Amino acid sequence: MKKYQQLRASVHLPFSFAVGATASRFYRALRDEKTIYGTRCDNCQRVSVPARSFCSHCCKTIDHHQTGQWIALPEYGTLIGWCETPNKDGFFTALIQLEGADNLLLHRVGQCDAVLLHKGLHLRAAWKASAAGTITDIVCFKPERRA
């Protein structure tokens, strides 16, 4: 027998936090330009997406003021992996290789039949009509035939 009684409860705790200069610029570009930016490390030349204030490969700090380090990436890429079970909203959490990036973008894939999903599937971003400056300004990545 447990010493103390336990109660099961859910806590809804909405909060806001500052994301910093690099992420702010990244999110504003999603909202205002519908552009996905990565940052290039001037030490190892790897491009990370979303844009980062440091290189996750060699740990070098990336100065977000140096515009040459900001790389506008295409809104298309390749499906690398995904969860077999869809989220409540019907999308599948996915890892996507955007062309020009050296890491994988965690986002979601959808607006298609699940049986179509396979590694190497060509995807393109589907944007919200009215953007808010969040990663969900991209509704999902959806399959697209290569031209």
Ligand SMILES: [Zn+2]
């Ligand atoms: Zn680096």
